[in-house]
Amino acid sequence: MGTMAVATPVVITDPIFTQTVQARSHEPVMRCFYCQKCSIGCPTAFAMDYQPAQVLKMVQLGQKEALLSSRAIWLCIGCETCGARCPNDIRINNVMDVLKEMALEEGVKPAEKEVYALHRSFLNSIKRFGRVNEMTMIAEYLFRVPLKLLDELGVGLVLIIKGKVLHLWSAIEERDKVRELYRRAGM
Amino acid sequence: MRYSYYPGCTAETTAYEFGRSTEAACEALGIELVELEDWNCCGATSAHSLSLQLNYELSARTVGLGQEARLDMVVACPGCYQRVLNSDHRLRTDEAFRHEMEQVLGFEYNGQGQIRHLLDVLTNDVSLEAVREKVVKPLTGLRPVPYYGCVLVRPPALTGWDDAEHPALMDGVIDALGAEVMDWSHKVDCCGASLALNRSDVVITLSNKLVDNAIEAGANCLVTVCGMCHLNLDTRQKGQNLPIFYLTELMGLAFGSPPRDVNKWMKKHAVDGRPLIKSLELV
8 A cells, every 4th residue: 555645734824924915015926826937037046045936935824934034035136037027927026125124123133134234324324415425335334244344345445446436425405305205214 | 309317326426437428428419418406316225125115205206306397307327217217107106105205295296207218218219320320430349248237127017128038229229339249148137236245245156157158158348237237247257357338438439539538437447448449449
């Protein structure tokens, strides 16, 4: 008598999470039938802990904790290759963005500390001046992750020598309006 | 031809030469660019990564700044282009968002100007024939691969680009300049973009793959219209020494911009493209 394969029961951990992600991203995540075109085309998938198709599957299964603490959501660079190729018209990058937002709201420490540090420094620079000021952005970034200085010294020097980053920057007039937008977004 | 113009932050800093050569190329073609007054940053990848709301609203202000002029808005940076396009689409389709933005930012949305990328304007408004007519120094001997990068063509539903996997708009312009466009399969692959300083290991892998594939395709240079792509491809090579040019620099060169200006742009690159230009007797 042969052994019968026993299917592992699928456990939907947090059904509300699935609905929340769907509502906030406006993306039809339940349509995903796991063709994996997104995972195959994703340029940063090789560095991710969960591939984009896996991320969608985990959203469907309500695996909130694993997703919010994943590296994958921070390594998505928003190139939109996945969304452009998805046969079900799911713009997965929007799902990734919502997952990052939720991680921050729930106080989950970003699994890619440096990625978060750069985003935050970049946005703080705009909050101050209305435009990006590379000097203050990089200063804040290195304050947040000092060891990165060693990694990026070479490229940093090239940029300085070529006169690409040390521009004096005049702030825009309507900084108050930009700050109002930040206030509204809770940033 | 008159357009509103949103240069974006990089046109003043890391992509300074892209900004200046864009202005020079447009002037040569009789395109009048009216710079938006007091424009702000689009927030790029960072805004949509940490707050979708902030991302939509920062670029809503940009769209708002252009409303009164009722002109199409030219954007050269693909990042800015995509962010502003997204916000404009939302202003057009989401009434509650539109009303809120009009109140918070103090503008009236009439939706009369379209958000256009420079390549679209060059091809569809100016026409490739007009570009060709302006050429005083055909770029004979230059064999670039056209590199569009990621966000210029995506999402296809919003950009309406000719082809999301194999776009040809830039190919047409390069051809009109007299250079030989090299075909390759990596036109819309990503260079690693915003991971430039935080996960440079990823950027080094992706960018070098592009550079190697360009060389394999028989190219002697690569052409881009993105400051971020340029930064990654230009500064992260492992000795391949492949010059990375902005399309607009090549336009300036072909249209006969003063050699001093061309030099001022090209000396900003980590991989010096001037020896190649010189060996082909283009300067």
